[in-house]
Amino acid sequence: MTMLFDSHMHLNDERFLGREEEVVSEAKEAGVPLLFCAGYDLASSRKAVELAERFPGVYAFVGFHPENLEGVSEEALNEIADLAKSPKVIGIGEIGLDYHWFKDPKDHETQKVWFIRQIDLANHLHLPVSIHARDAYGDLLPLLKEHPIKRSGVLHCYSGSPEMMKEFAKLGLYFGFDGPITFKNAVTPKECVKACPLDRILVETDSPYLTPTPFRGQENGPKYIPYIARQMAEIKGIEERELEEALNENLYRLFHVKHG
Numbered sequence: 001m002t003m004l005f006d007s008h009m010h011l012n013d014e015r016f017l018g019r020e021e022e023v024v025s026e027a028k029e030a031g032v033p034l035l036f037c038a039g040y041d042l043a044s045s046r047k048a049v050e051l052a053e054r055f056p057g058v059y060a061f062v063g064f065h066p067e068n069l070e071g072v073s074e075e076a077l078n079e080i081a082d083l084a085k086s087p088k089v090i091g092i093g094e095i096g097l098d099y100h101w102f103k104d105p106k107d108h109e110t111q112k113v114w115f116i117r118q119i120d121l122a123n124h125l126h127l128p129v130s131i132h133a134r135d136a137y138g139d140l141l142p143l144l145k146e147h148p149i150k151r152s153g154v155l156h157c158y159s160g161s162p163e164m165m166k167e168f169a170k171l172g173l174y175f176g177f178d179g180p181i182t183f184k185n186a187v188t189p190k191e192c193v194k195a196c197p198l199d200r201i202l203v204e205t206d207s208p209y210l211t212p213t214p215f216r217g218q219e220n221g222p223k224y225i226p227y228i229a230r231q232m233a234e235i236k237g238i239e240e241r242e243l244e245e246a247l248n249e250n251l252y253r254l255f256h257v258k259h260g
Helices: 020-029 042-054 074-083 105-125 137-146 162-170 187-195 222-236 240-255
Strands: 005-009 034-038 058-062 089-098 129-134 153-155 174-177 201-203
Touching: 005 201, 005 222, 005 240, 020 222, 034 042, 034 089, 042 058, 042 074, 058 074, 074 105, 089 105, 089 137, 105 129, 105 137, 129 137, 137 162, 162 174, 162 187, 174 187, 187 222, 201 222, 201 240, 222 240
Parallel strands: 005 034, 034 058, 058 089, 089 129, 129 153, 153 174, 174 201
Antiparallel strands: none
């Protein structure tokens, strides 16, 4: 059985509290032994590193999500930098811009400030980034052109257009796809998977959220990665083995992590 991975999930989420070993075990049994646990504030980043150091196949991102900037400070960012010294930390994330819940232009400017600070941190530490973007791609593209990411990164749970994807690909970015590509009426996500260059695509769950069909409505977990990957291959019109090989090559190229 080909081994896969979950390039963005939240083993540090409260829903998994006390069941982390079960989640990791079920994922491994499903052929998904590599899990990338994303932090979204200081506490969750600490937890992500703790879990990564506890489980052999788990790695961590550390950083501040744009929805969780309350309490962020230079001191807090310094602690993120200290956490990133762990050999199990493979990137800064999830960081980015989210205008869906934040409509005030002042909030947008605050998000940009801390996003740039975290890009600078990633560049200083020679780490890639995991980017969260929602209803903000118009601002994201020029910002990334003005503040290049040295070690590249992934647009986690990509929800932009195929046309915008081409522009981000020119910056060397990768694109993570989740459960929504399995939804029957998810036209744009499917178009994006089809248009995504094979050497830029990654698979993820964002679990415990975004559960794929046929389990929609239930708790999501990395054990469902094969369902998402299978849908990817079908959309792209290629064999599952070809897709899986490309996925693993991309994972290693971006994060320097591989099976075994």
